[in-house]
Amino acid sequence: MHHPVLLQAVLDNLNVKPGGKYIDATLGEGGDTMAILEHGGNVLAIDMDENQIAKFKNKNAICVQDNFKDIEKIAKENDFYPVDGIVFDLGLSMRQLNESGRGFSFKKIHEPLDMRMNTDEEETAADLVNGLNKDGLYELFASYSEDLNSRIIAEKIVESRIRRRIKTVGDLIAVIDKAIGRKDQGTYRRIFQALRIAVNHELDNLRQGLSGALNLIGVEGRIVVVTFHSLEDRIVKKYGGGQLVKGDRNLQFERSAKLRVIRHD
Ligand SMILES: C[S@@+](CC[C@H](N)C(=O)[O-])C[C@H]1O[C@@H](n2cnc3c(N)ncnc32)[C@H](O)[C@@H]1O
Incomplete structure (x- = not known):
């Protein structure tokens, strides 16, 4: 509204x-x-x-x-x-942000990293985060968010997912924190928005x-x-x-x- x-x-x-x-x-x-x-x-x-x-x-x-x-x-x-x-x-x-349970908000740390507006589509945000290679992730973040930390975030994602698949909002937030060495809502917002733009084309x-x-x-x-x-x-x-x-x-x-x-x- x-x-x-x-x-x-x-x-x-x-x-x-x-x-x-x-x-x-x-x-x-x-x-x-x-x-x-x-x-x-x-x-x-x-x-x-x-x-x-x-x-x-x-x-x-x-x-x-x-x-x-x-x-x-x-x-x-x-x-x-x-x-x-x-x-x-x-x-x-x-x-959608508050009630969908699809991980659109970086504040909902327990939700799955889904972000599909149309749940008939196959690819979720978790699929992109766990499936794209380092350059693909960098391209996605850099072009859709213009975030200055896009490269280091892409690198840390690839490092982290070798140990364990990144499944929830909280999992991704933890990786971003590690990449930039602090908690920063502006970065979360930009990275989440970039993923959402990509998931939904x-x-x-x-x-x-x-x-x-x-x-x-x-x-x-x-x-x-x-x-x-x-x-x-x-x-x-x-x-x-x-x-x-x-x-x-x-x-x-x-x-x-x-x-x-x-x-x-
Ligand atoms: C900002 S909300 C619209 C709010 C609306 N004007 C109101 O007053 O409640 C955007 C809506 O567009 C839908 N949407 C986004 N991209 C779409 C697309 N490509 N095709 C159809 N619906 C889409 C979303 O699912 C969401 O419900």
């Missing part, structure tokens, strides 16, 4: 009109979908996490469990095309999702994208997204959020 400031910014920029058609590509806990419905819009909502779809009980939206990278196919299959607006609110929802999903979305919006249609990561933001910019709102510290959880809008002229 968004902070109210961000939710209002999403609504304003989607320019929701009664009777209009909108796609919420990231249903989550349903904050955006509910708000669009309340403003009289029709909604097709997508989430690749079946738990999010199962918990959303409002019958007025069409809900589909799928990956938004196939948004064009999903919309056409549901006869929901062309549309007036599409929202992508990227990243994790609070429920998040950057490829975004590229494909935006390409599909551009084929779905009608004249004057808008695509609103909320990002939490500079790599995602760079992709949205390439697709023509102009930045409108930047989160600040007062937005708490959403302190690094950026909102961009792509318009169809």
